[in-house]
Structures are given as structure tokens and as C-alpha cells.
Amino acid sequence: MKLNADEQAMLDGDGAPGAEARQKAMNLLVRYGEALGAEKLVATNNVAGTAGSSSTFIRDYYAKDGDGERDRLFSRFDLDSDEATDHIPVARTFTCHLQTRIDPDHAEMMGTPSGAVEFHQEGQAHSASLGVQLLNTCTPYANGNVPVRGEHCAWMESSAVVYCNSVLGARTNTEGRESTAAAMMTGKIPYWGFHLPENRLGQHRIQVEVEMDSVMDWGMLGYFTGEAVEEEIPVLTGIEAPASLIRHKHFGAAAASSGGVEMYHVAGLTPEADTEDRAFGPNKPIQDLKYGPTERRRTYETINASGHSDDVDYIMLGCPHYTIEQIWEAARLLDGKRISTNTALWIFTARQVKDVSDRNGYTKTIEEAGGVILTDTCSAMSAAVPKGTRVAATDSAKQTHYLPAITGVEAWFGSTQDCVEAAITGKWKGEAP
Amino acid sequence: MSNATIILKGRGIVEGVAEGEALVTSETISGWGGIDSMTGTVVETRHELVGQSFKDKVLVFPGAKGSSGWSAAFHTARLAGTAPKAVIFNQMTTKVALGVVVMRTPTVTELDQDPLDVIETGDWVKVDGDAGTVEITKAAARE
Numbered sequence: 068m069k070l071n072a073d074e075q076a077m078l079d080g081d082g083a084p085g086a087e088a089r090q091k092a093m094n095l096l097v098r099y100g101e102a103l104g105a106e107k108l109v110a111t112n113n114v115a116g117t118a119g120s121s122s123t124f125i126r127d128y129y130a131k132d133g134d135g136e137r138d139r140l141f142s143r144f145d146l147d148s149d150e151a152t153d154h155i156p157v158a159r160t161f162t163c164h165l166q167t168r169i170d171p172d173h174a175e176m177m178g179t180p181s182g183a184v185e186f187h188q189e190g191q192a193h194s195a196s197l198g199v200q201l202l203n204t205c206t207p208y209a210n211g212n213v214p215v216r217g218e219h220c221a222w223m224e225s226s227a228v229v230y231c232n233s234v235l236g237a238r239t240n241t242e243g244r245e246s247t248a249a250a251m252m253t254g255k256i257p258y259w260g261f262h263l264p265e266n267r268l269g270q271h272r273i274q275v276e277v278e279m280d281s282v283m284d285w286g287m288l289g290y291f292t293g294e295a296v297e298e299e300i301p302v303l304t305g306i307e308a309p310a311s312l313i314r315h316k317h318f319g320a321a322a323a324s325s326g327g328v329e330m331y332h333v334a335g336l337t338p339e340a341d342t343e344d345r346a347f348g349p350n351k352p353i354q355d356l357k358y359g360p361t362e363r364r365r366t367y368e369t370i371n372a373s374g375h376s377d378d379v380d381y382i383m384l385g386c387p388h389y390t391i392e393q394i395w396e397a398a399r400l401l402d403g404k405r406i407s408t409n410t411a412l413w414i415f416t417a418r419q420v421k422d423v424s425d426r427n428g429y430t431k432t433i434e435e436a437g438g439v440i441l442t443d444t445c446s447a448m449s450a451a452v453p454k455g456t457r458v459a460a461t462d463s464a465k466q467t468h469y470l471p472a473i474t475g476v477e478a479w480f481g482s483t484q485d486c487v488e489a490a491i492t493g494k495w496k497g498e499a500p
Numbered sequence: 501m502s503n504a505t506i507i508l509k510g511r512g513i514v515e516g517v518a519e520g521e522a523l524v525t526s527e528t529i530s531g532w533g534g535i536d537s538m539t540g541t542v543v544e545t546r547h548e549l550v551g552q553s554f555k556d557k558v559l560v561f562p563g564a565k566g567s568s569g570w571s572a573a574f575h576t577a578r579l580a581g582t583a584p585k586a587v588i589f590n591q592m593t594t595k596v597a598l599g600v601v602v603m604r605t606p607t608v609t610e611l612d613q614d615p616l617d618v619i620e621t622g623d624w625v626k627v628d629g630d631a632g633t634v635e636i637t638k639a640a641a642r643e
Contacts, residue, residue: 095601102513102597102607117572124538128579147575147602223568240594243571245602260594297528298565298593327528327565327593373545447533469533472543 068100068257069107077253085156085252088141091148092252099246100257109258113214113237114162115207115222116247118145119194122168123186137193145248155197159254162247163200163212165224166388167191168449170441177441177451199251203443204417206388208235209312211419216338219262221250225329226320226387226465232330234315236338238262241329261330267339268348269302269332271295276359279306282317283482286464287500288358289318291366293326295356302332302346309336313390320387321464360500367480367499370464373471374479374495378409381456381476382490383446384483385415386463391423393483394440398429400487401436407493411453412438415445438490447473460495462486504641506618510611512632513597518606519626520585522619522636523557525549528591531599532569540582558625559584560615563591570595575602586627588615588634608634 070078078097080090096108119137121144126135129143132151139151169179169187195201202210205224214220214237222228222239231237240260242250250256260266273292279285292301301322310318310333322328332340340346384397397414406412414433416424421442424430430440446452447469452459459470460479467480479489481497489495527548529535534544540555564570577583587600587607600607606629615634619625622639 098601099598102601103592103594104511122576125576125579144575225566225568228568241568242594243568243598243602245571245575246594246598257594298563298591324566327563327595471545473533 068097068105074108074255085154087152088146088155089252091142091146091152092249095147095245095249096253096255096257100259103257103259105257105259107258108255109219109262110254111219111221111250111256112160112254113212113218113220114160114247114251115165115212115220115224115227116162116242116251117165117223117244118162118197118199118248118251119190120167121190123183126186137189141248145245146252147245156252158198158251160251162198162251163202163207164194165203165207165227166205166445166448167203167443170443173439173441176439177449178454179449179451202417204388206316206390206417209390210417219256221247221256223247225323226316228329229319229323229331230315232261232267233319233332233337267330268300268350269346270299270350270352271301271354271356272352273301273303273356273358275303275305276357277363279310281482282314282462285310285314285318286321286462286480287363287366287370289321290325290370290464291358291362292331293322293324293328295354296326296328298327298329299353300330300332301328302334302340302343304334304343306333306336313393316387317463324465324468364499370467370480373477374458375477376458377495379458379460379479379489379493379495380410381453381459382410382412382486383459383461383466383470384412384486386445386447386461386466388445389414389416389420391420394420394424394429396483397487398432400484401438402432404436404491406437406490409493410490412490413446413453414438414440416440416442418442446470450474452476458495460486460489460497504637506636508611508613508615508618508634508636510608510632510634512606512608512629514600514605514607515629516606517626517628517630518586519624520556520558522560522621522623522625523549523552523554524560524616524619524621526562526616528563528565529561530566531564531571531573531595532567534566535573535577537573537576537582538580540577553582554584555582557584558586558588558627560588560619560625562616563589564593564595564599568595571598571602574599578603586625588619588625588627590614590616608632
């Protein structure tokens, strides 16, 4: 891989403060870039990662070598270095923190061990000291980090990556914990994959032949799409009305879970798909697929494969993190109601959205109905469900995909209304479309 | 012996040489939420390898899918001592590239024949990440 003078200087180490950490970061980027087959690196000033959020397992592992202290831990794990450095410098780039594993305000309710909360808080303070913006959400694009078209980014979080590429037209691969840490130190990331315009063109056509009227419709289409194209790029045709941020959010999250979709086009609607021809460029569709009532029905059944009992213990909303519009909707559905004594309702969002929810009185409405608004994490990330949960329900195809594997519960998928209804009655009554 | 050995050539992307018994899947693998790093077990409910461990195996699979926590999940597996001995895959993505780099297990990709057609679970496989080669002794020939 070719390095420019700036990059070579970082790799050689120039002895300036923080040079050791930048050297380790550059070493990792070179190993990673060469594995990819990248020819060079590209400058980025927009990183979304999980810098510093180590688990206690990782801390204890490195503590055996005397590297349990924060900066040393960051060098060993985040920068994958055999030797620790005592000084991690402030980030070179604008960097935000994605969702975490812990909501410190609801640690007891979520069964988080107290030692883990303390360690997490130290980690957050460390991240802040490195200049990491503590957005603590999987939806940075809905919380103040909105890249512009063509901007080179280094983002983690598959649902955010697919949104960044597809809806915003910015450019990022699905980065990981270690590559975002290295990007944050150096302001560089391998110029590979979605950074190159020719790799952003459509590969499969999906003709949508059903009405797309709800978040649930978009979640199902996303899940179908991911299964159909795996990690390749679909072009959706037949959709006339632009989808909202929320619908794209649920579509992308689902497509990135059932498959590995990092970019999609909606012909005539998304920024790099003014027309279907433009979306494909010189590519011919590898598959020409149809999404009609049969496919939708089959997808619904696939997503709901783990659901058996209709006695629901837990309703989980907020995957990806709810926007203020969704919290408003939940508050309206719950206004004056009371959820069943047999169910718990947890709604996950970003802290700044919760602030607005508090100010608007939605938090109060939801709490009076028996629900709780949590921040910074979600059930899958924290592997936490209310005590005794056997059956969960959610309006997120992504969360339905992950919850059974992570927590061992059955999970139902349906509309937001189905979920709120189940919270109130304790019974799952969702039906296939 | 020699006629029972198959050699594939490709590109080594993580250095080192290791050998072991193959664990083969035709399905892509999720890292975070798809494996339990502490036991090296696939936990994705609808995966054909669900419940099986890749610890000390040569993992042969098409590529990575799912969460961007892929690298951290396999990185943690290295720390927990549950990582595969070596890795062979087809589809290059940032998830799998970063994952194998930080897992530090010898890895070869871009092979001249589809490893999923040639290698079966139980075959003995030697992966040379420096030379970019894979040497396969079929399970039948080992008996």
C-alpha cells in the first residue's frame, strides 16, 4: 500500500507527543489495508466508533500484563498493539461514540453489575478526555452527526453505515472497533470499497409490488433484501413516495442484519439513484427479483420464526434508537392507558432525544402508562431483558433477529401499534400482512 | 499420501502457518450476536453451524455478515483462547479483513478453486499465510 509523506511520518514515528499511539494506529491501518488489497489511505474527519468501551473481560485479560490502565488498554485492544503506550493523544478527527452496553441510569433494572457501571463511567470519561463526542447512539445521523454527500467517513454500526451511504450519499465501509480507533488517531482509513465511486453502483434489482405504508413494511422489505442480496447492492424499484428517515432507518437496519447490506438505492429517490440507470451505471442486474405479497408473507414468517407463545412478557421499542417522532407516537398510543402487570415496556433512544421527550412531557405520559425510556444502549447490546422474560415483541426486524440468539427469548415482530397493544393486554395479536 | 493432498493457491492476508481439522460452512457468519466469543460457538439461531465451536479448527466460510462488531467479537475470541487455528474465506469485506487481522490467525483468501467445493468438514487443512497456499488432506485419505 502506498503511503503519502504524512502517513509515512506517522508510521515511522516522529517523537512528538502521542507519536507512539499514532504509529501503532498506522501500523494497524497498513496491516488492515493490505489485507483488503487497498492501494492507499484516504483522509477522514468523521469517525463513529466505540473508542474506550472495553468490557471487564478485556480489562482483566490485559491487567495480567499490567496493562489494565485506560491508555494502555486502548493501545493493546483498540489499536491491537503488542506493547502498550502510556499516552493516547486527543483524537485528530471529529469522532463520536456509538451506543454502549450500559444505561447508567437504569443499571439496576437492567441487572448490570455495579462494578461494570463504574468501569463504564471511567471509560466514558476517558473517551471524553480524548475528544470523543458521547452521543452514545446507533443513530448519529439523527443526533447531530450528519455527513454530507461525498464525505469520507469511518463509521461502525451496520445500521448507521447503510444509512450514511444510501440515504446521505456519504462514503463509509463498515468499520470496526479497531479501525475506527486507528482512524481517530490518524485521520486516515483505507481507500477501498464504498469510498470508490465505481463500487457504489447497483448489483441487483428488486421490483417492489406491494404498498409500502409503514415502518413495519420497510422493516420486512429490508429483511427480505438482506437475505436476497447478502452484502451486495440492491436497487429498489416501484417505490414512488419518498420514505421518511424512520423508514429508511428500519429498512437499513434489517437489511444489514439478515444480510450485510451496506448500501442500497431506491430508484428515483436516494441521492445516487436519480434514475434506475444512474443507480446501476454500466452494471447489469445479477438478479431480477420481485417483492410481492408472497415474498412479504414469507419474510414475515421468517422474522417471526422464534415466536410461539402469545403471552408476551416484554415489549422492546427503539431499535435502531427511536427518534423524537417515534417517541411522540408511542406517547400518543399510551396516553391514558396502563400496560399489563405481566409485561414490561422499554423504549430505547439517544440521550438528547430523551431530553426533548422529557421537555415535551412524553416521558411522563409513557411512565404513567408503566413504560420506561432508556438511553445509550438497547437489549441486544446489553444482553439485558426484564427479569424472567421468555417472550419478547418488538417493531424492529433487526432486534427480532438478534434477541433470541443473544438472550435466549422468543421474539415477535410486528407494527408499533401491535407492540403497544401487546404491552397493554399482555397478549401478542400481531398478524401477517 | 501425495496424491491424496490437494494444494490451492491464493493470497495470504495474515501471516503464519497453522494446520488443523476443517470446519466448513456455506453460510456467511455474523460476529457480534452471531458467535459466543467466550466459547467460540456459533449462536445465530438459524445458522447451519449453530451450537458448533470453531475453536482450534480451520474455519472455512464464504465471508462475514451482520454487525460491525465482527472484528471485536473475533478479537475477543483470540483473548479467550477460542479462536480458530486458521481461516479461509472467499468474499472480501472490511468486517472479515479487520477481524482476521486482529485475530492474528493465518488467513488465505482469493484461492484458485472455491474452497467450499474442495474442503469438507473433517478434512485436515494446512494454511500458509506467508505463501498464500492451502494444503488439504481429505478426511477419507486420513483413515
